[in-house]
Amino acid sequence: MSTPKHLFMNSGIRKTRSKHTEHTSHAPTAPSPASESYETSCAVKAASEHAKVEHALRDFESLSKSLEKHSIVSVTDAKGKIIKVNNAFCAISGYSRKELIGQDHRLINSGYHDKKFWSTMWRTIAAGNPWRGEVCNRAKDGSLYWVDSIIAPFSDADGKLESIVSIRSDITSRKRGELSLQETTSRLSQAVQIGNLGVWDWELDSGLVHWDAKMFEFYGLEPTPDGLVEYATWTAALDPEDLATQEKILHDTIARGGRSEREFRIRRPDGTTRVIQAADLVRLNERGIPTSVVGVNRDITVERESQTRLKNSLAIIERQNVELSVMAERAHRVVDDVSHEFRTPLSVIKEFASIIVDGLAGPITPEQATYLKIMDGAVMDLNHMVEDLLDSSKLRAGRLRVDRRAHDVASILTSGRSVLSNKASARSIVIEERIDPCLPLVFADEEKIRRVVGNLMTNAIKFSPERASIILGASCSEQPDEVMISVTDHGPGLTPEEMDRLFGRFQQVTTSRTVAAKGFGLGLSIAQELAWLNLGSLSVRSEKGEGATFYFTLPINQPESVLDHYLRTIRTSEHTGEEIAVLRAEVEYPAGNCEPDEPQSFLASVTYATDLIYPIVLDRCDASKEQPPTAFWIIGRTKSAEAWTDRLRRTRSQLMSENQIDLAPLRIEMLGHWSFKYQLERGFEDVKNMIIGEHIHVS
Amino acid sequence: MSHKVLIIDDEWMIARALAARLGAAGFEMHTASDGFSGIEAARKLLPDAILLDLRMPDIDGFEVLRRMRLEPSLGIIPVIILTANVQDTVRQEARVLGTAGFFCKPYDLELLIACLKRAINRKAVPSHGESS
Numbered sequence: 030m031s032t033p034k035h036l037f038m039n040s041g042i043r044k045t046r047s048k049h050t051e052h053t054s055h056a057p058t059a060p061s062p063a064s065e066s067y068e069t070s071c072a073v074k075a076a077s078e079h080a081k082v083e084h085a086l087r088d089f090e091s092l093s094k095s096l097e098k099h100s101i102v103s104v105t106d107a108k109g110k111i112i113k114v115n116n117a118f119c120a121i122s123g124y125s126r127k128e129l130i131g132q133d134h135r136l137i138n139s140g141y142h143d144k145k146f147w148s149t150m151w152r153t154i155a156a157g158n159p160w161r162g163e164v165c166n167r168a169k170d171g172s173l174y175w176v177d178s179i180i181a182p183f184s185d186a187d188g189k190l191e192s193i194v195s196i197r198s199d200i201t202s203r204k205r206g207e208l209s210l211q212e213t214t215s216r217l218s219q220a221v222q223i224g225n226l227g228v229w230d231w232e233l234d235s236g237l238v239h240w241d242a243k244m245f246e247f248y249g250l251e252p253t254p255d256g257l258v259e260y261a262t263w264t265a266a267l268d269p270e271d272l273a274t275q276e277k278i279l280h281d282t283i284a285r286g287g288r289s290e291r292e293f294r295i296r297r298p299d300g301t302t303r304v305i306q307a308a309d310l311v312r313l314n315e316r317g318i319p320t321s322v323v324g325v326n327r328d329i330t331v332e333r334e335s336q337t338r339l340k341n342s343l344a345i346i347e348r349q350n351v352e353l354s355v356m357a358e359r360a361h362r363v364v365d366d367v368s369h370e371f372r373t374p375l376s377v378i379k380e381f382a383s384i385i386v387d388g389l390a391g392p393i394t395p396e397q398a399t400y401l402k403i404m405d406g407a408v409m410d411l412n413h414m415v416e417d418l419l420d421s422s423k424l425r426a427g428r429l430r431v432d433r434r435a436h437d438v439a440s441i442l443t444s445g446r447s448v449l450s451n452k453a454s455a456r457s458i459v460i461e462e463r464i465d466p467c468l469p470l471v472f473a474d475e476e477k478i479r480r481v482v483g484n485l486m487t488n489a490i491k492f493s494p495e496r497a498s499i500i501l502g503a504s505c506s507e508q509p510d511e512v513m514i515s516v517t518d519h520g521p522g523l524t525p526e527e528m529d530r531l532f533g534r535f536q537q538v539t540t541s542r543t544v545a546a547k548g549f550g551l552g553l554s555i556a557q558e559l560a561w562l563n564l565g566s567l568s569v570r571s572e573k574g575e576g577a578t579f580y581f582t583l584p585i586n587q588p589e590s591v592l593d594h595y596l597r598t599i600r601t602s603e604h605t606g607e608e609i610a611v612l613r614a615e616v617e618y619p620a621g622n623c624e625p626d627e628p629q630s631f632l633a634s635v636t637y638a639t640d641l642i643y644p645i646v647l648d649r650c651d652a653s654k655e656q657p658p659t660a661f662w663i664i665g666r667t668k669s670a671e672a673w674t675d676r677l678r679r680t681r682s683q684l685m686s687e688n689q690i691d692l693a694p695l696r697i698e699m700l701g702h703w704s705f706k707y708q709l710e711r712g713f714e715d716v717k718n719m720i721i722g723e724h725i726h727v728s
Numbered sequence: 729m730s731h732k733v734l735i736i737d738d739e740w741m742i743a744r745a746l747a748a749r750l751g752a753a754g755f756e757m758h759t760a761s762d763g764f765s766g767i768e769a770a771r772k773l774l775p776d777a778i779l780l781d782l783r784m785p786d787i788d789g790f791e792v793l794r795r796m797r798l799e800p801s802l803g804i805i806p807v808i809i810l811t812a813n814v815q816d817t818v819r820q821e822a823r824v825l826g827t828a829g830f831f832c833k834p835y836d837l838e839l840l841i842a843c844l845k846r847a848i849n850r851k852a853v854p855s856h857g858e859s860s
Contacts, residue, residue, distance in 0.1 A: 365815060369783070372812035373739050376834035380745030383837065389752050412834055419814065430816045447838060627823055634820040688824055 101176060101197040107190045109133040121176075121199060123169035134195075139173050141165035154182045154193060163200060175204035227326040233283070233319055236260060247305065247328050249297030268294035268302065279309060283319050286311050292329070304330045357426065364422040368415045375415075379408045399455060406452035413483060417555050420480075424558055431474040431562050432633035433642065435586040438471055438478075438503045438512055439464045445479045449486045456495050460486075463502040471512050471583040472591045472643075473563045478514070478583070481559045481567070484552035485516040485579045492520030492577075506582050510590035511565070515580035523571040531569065556581075562638045564594035588643065592664075592720055595641040596713045599666060610670035610702035611719050612663040612677070617694045625657030628693055632661055635680050640665030643720075662720055663697075670702035730756045731848050732773055736766030736792065737781035737810065742833070746779065753841055763787035767795055770802050776848045777828070782811040782818065793825050806847035810835065 096102060097115050104113040114129050122129070122137050129136070142165065153160040159181035166174055176197035185191045221228060227244035231237070238258050245252040248266050267275055271293040282289040288310045295303050309324040384390055386401045393401075423429040442464060453460050482501070489499045497519045506513040523531070531553070560567040560581040571577035584594035599609075616628045632642045644658030667673040677697050685692050701719050708716055733755045737743045740761060747757040758773055760766035763786045770778060782789035789809060796802035806828035811818065814832050822830050828847035831840055 365813075368814065369812045372814075372833040373742060376812075377739075377741040377745060379834045380742070380749065380837075384745060384748050387749070387752065389748055408834070416814075444839070447836065624823065624826065630820060630823050634816050684820075684824060688821070690824060692824065 096196065099198070101195075101199065103129075103134075103195045105133065105193045105195075107192065109193065112192070118197075121168065121174055122166065128169075137166040137168070139165045139167040141173070150180065154180060155190075157182055157184065157190075163204065164197070165204075174199065174201045176200060221325075224325075225327060227328075229324050229326065231260065231322045231324075233321055238262070244326060247303065247326055248295060249299055249301070266295045266297070268296055270294070279322075282309055283311050283322060286313050286317065286319050302330075303328055304333045361422055361426065361428075364419055368419045371415045372412070375408055375412050379405060379412075382408070402451050403455045406455055409448055409452065410487065413480075413487065413552065416480065417484075417552060420555055420559070424555070427637060427639070429562065429638045430633055430636070431477060431638045432630065433472055433474050433563070434629065434644070435470045436473055436475050436478075438468050438514065438583070439466070441475050441478050442482060442501060442503060442514070445482060449483065449490075452487070453490055453499065456490065456493070458490055458493050458496065459498040461498050461500045463500055463504075465504045468503060468505065468512050470586040472586040473565075473583045477559045477563055481556045481563070481581060482514065482516065484556040487552060488579070489516050489518035489520070489577075493518045494520070502580075508582070510585050510587060510593070511582040512585060513580050513582050515578050517576060517578040519576040522573045522575045522577050523569065524573045528569055528571060553579075561598060564591065564598050589721065591641070591643055592717060595664065596716070599639060600709065607705055608667050608670050608702050609705045609708050609713070609716060610665060610667050610673060611700045611716060612670075612674055613698055613700050614661045614663060614677075615696040615698075616657070616659055616661075617696070618657065619691065619693060628695055629658065629661065631681065631684070631692070631695070632663060632677075635677060636663065636665060664716065664720070666705055667702075670699055674699045730754055731776040731844075732756045732758065733777050733779060733844065734766070734769055734773055734775040735759045735779045736761075736763065736769075736784070736789070737779070738762055738784045739781070742781075742810075749837055750841070750844075753837075755844070763789070763792045766792055767802070770796060770805065771799070774801060775805060776851065777844055778805055778807045779810045779844075780807050780827075782809060782813055790821060790825065793827070797825075804851065806851050808840070808843055808847060810840075 097117070099117070100115070101117045101121055102113075102115040103111055103118050105111050111129050111132055111134070114126055119126055119129065124136070146162070150160045150162065159179055161177070161179045164176050164178045166176060168174055177200045178195055178197040180193060180195045182190055183192045183194060220226075221241075221243075225243070227247050228241045229244055230239045232239075236259070238260055239256050240252075240258050241256065242252055248262075250258075250262070250266075264272060264276065275291060275293045278289055278291050288308070291307045291309070293305055293307065295305055297303060306327045306329045307324055309322055311319045312321045312323060314320045382401045382404045385393060386398055386405070420429060442462070446460075446462075450460060486499065486501065493499060499519075500515070500517040502513075502515040502517065504513055504515075505511075556579075557567040563581075564584050565582040567579065567581040569577055569579050584590045614628070614632060618625070629642065629644060636642060641662070641664040643662045643664075645660040645662065646656050646658050663677070665673070674697055678695075681692070681695050681697070701715065703715055708714070733750060735743045735746050735757065737746075737759070738761050740759075743759040743761070747759055751757045758769060758775065760769040763784050766778075766780070780789045780792060784792075787795075789811070793807055796805070796807075808829040808831065809822045809827050810831045810833065812833045819830055828850070829840075829843040831843070
């Protein structure tokens with residue numbers, strides 16, 4: 030450390046420099062004309078003195094130059110007014126000499142230091158002593174700079190304060206470094222604090238381990254004054270079960286010279302167990318030899334406990350899930366059983382009513398016949414309710430199967446006629462059929478169409494006044510690839526609000542269902558869903574007081590139409606499969622007797638309503654005879670197309686082996702599978718291309 | 729000559745109602761109230777068609793069907809399933825076992841009679857499949 034006094038002396042000398050300069054400048058030019066010898070001796074003496082002075086002066090000169098060059102110098106009078114500054118002062122402060130002279134140093138006061146700082150300085154100087162300190166100043170442009178200042182008072186011969194000299198060196202960059210280091214250090218220690226980290230350092234040579242306060246807190250130990258512990262302090266705290274593995278990891282890490290992350294349990298003196306998460310880093314010397322290990326500990330007991338709790342809750346939820354699905358399964362079975370148990374007594378009532386109506390038990394009056402028909406209608410209502418209940422339970426679980434095939438609409442509608450006409454005739458209601466005789470074949474599940482029509486007709490009969498007529502119609506839809514089936518009644522009709530309410534529910538084409546709309550029973554919402562499963566949609570047209578027409582559409586039996594309708598349907602399906610897959614099942618009919626229907630029935634029974642089975646029929650030479658399909662497309666949403674294909678193949682061979690029967694072999698192969706979302710965005714282009722391309726190729 | 733039809737159903741009320749209505753439609757009706765006596769009756773009568781219930785106290789309808797298929801004289805008799813069970817799996821199994829029809833209770837008598845007639849006619853001309 031340089032002494033202030035030394036510098037003070039230098040500056041003092043510098044202060045008196047002008048006098049010496051004057052003196053030396055006179056000496057050679059005006060020598061004293063005194064006696065020679067004396068003069069000589071004096072001259073010799075003087076010469077040597079002179080040389081000394083010269084030498085000293087040269088020193089001062091260079092010192093002064095150096096000061097001028099490297100230091101920031103200012104001189105003030107006793108009152109503190111600046112009377113002199115060097116260039117360096119001007120340069121660093123940004124003020125010109127003109128601006129500085131006559132001002133005091135408050136001009137460059139940064140406000141960084143407090144009053145006490147300055148009063149100490151003034152007291153020191155007033156006592157005649159130099160003061161040294163690090164001062165933060167403000168330049169003209171407002172920027173701050175730091176200087177190491179020595180401020181020294183100079184007194185005249187009487188000891189009165191004459192001037193104050195300040196010599197400074199620029200320490201701004203050092204100071205900035207110091208400050209940023211300080212900031213970094215404090216940030217680091219805050220981080221350690223916020224992260225709730227205990228920090229330890231193990232010097233391998235000495236074996237000394239240093240713990241910070243947090244470490245002692247974690248381990249429940251009294252802190253040592255210097256924070257020093259032994260390695261054994263740690264091993265003693267470790268849960269004995271974890272000791273061996275933890276030591277091994279740590280020592281392997283040291284041997285490797287790397288880092289590790291660990292988790293272990295410790296036992297505190299109070300008997301509690303804590304879970305510690307640790308990270309270690311081995312420090313190496315320049316020869317790559319481990320010298321120390323530094324590490325952090327974190328108490329994660331609470332986190333681990335909540336994790337365990339979470340895991341337990343998850344296990345409970347999973348168990349409850351299993352229980353729920355078992356219960357759901359049981360509920361489905363109950364519905365199945367109830368429906369089974371209801372059917373036999375219903376049949377008995379219906380059959381004996383018919384026996385009496387038919388006169389098989391003796392003659393009856395027309396009135397008796399009417400009552401028996403009402404009974405028959407009620408039995409069929411009850412039967413439909415049972416069916417609705419069964420379907421509703423299956424629809425909700427997404428387990429309803431469909432068997433869509435090419436059908437003639439007229440024959441489906443007329444085959445269900447007798448049941449309905451009994452009900453209608455009991456109220457003298459006339460069912461008028463308006464079925465277009467030239468309709469194309471539709472692709473639909475016959476039984477489910479009959480159910481939809483049955484439910485619509487039941488509603489129509491319910492809301493019709495006596496002796497009114499109900500029109501059952503089938504015609505070409507506005508869309509060229511659809512057939513429309515409609516039921517028109519002359520009942521009270523529906524207000525727009527009622528239709529909204531009815532169809533607001535309908536338009537959510539889902540398998541979940543809220544309570545059926547008031548007055549319409551479960552039947553209408555099931556009809557809507559069954560229409561949807563038939564790749565169509567159910568709508569209503571009505572005006573209050575003018576009756577209502579419920580109508581639904583079915584795709585015609587033509588591949589493009591069926592595919593379009595199917596893709597439109599699954600677009601809104603809740604079915605969760607991530608993929609859409611296209612499979613192809615080729616049938617090899619054996620030479621012997623076999624049911625041509627069987628392969629399609631099989632596929633329908635192992636797929637769901639949200640899948641599409643479409644038969645490919647090859648027209649061979651004999652066009653007069655109906656040919657069984659030679660292959661099928663199977664399209665569906667699935668979690669895994671491969672697993673789906675496998676399951677279909679396996680089910681087929683199982684069916685054969687369990688019944689010890691030879692069925693027509695089905696060769697099921699996967700043609701393609703895509704992400705459902707991707708295909709949805711592309712309008713199912715790849716699926717369509719695959720199918721339509723195949724179709725053209727096949728036919 | 730009227731065709732002989734055997735009803736195998738443990739529900740006597742159903743059997744009786746069927747016997748009355750099908751009898752009125754011109755069939756010669758016989759009934760059996762469980763699986764074993766049904767097979768026995770079939771051996772004795774060699775009916776033209778059998779209406780078979782599925783859920784019965786001793787052996788179920790499918791088992792009756794399998795056993796009859798083992799006897800050449802019984803194996804050729806067309807069997808129509810008449811059940812209160814509407815599950816798709818049951819329907820599929822019936823189809824696989826080669827039955828002539830599948831009716832759920834309560835059934836439509838007209839359709840049942842039509843199916844019976846078809847089955848009996850087919851049996852009479854065994855070499856031809858029926859186009860449906």
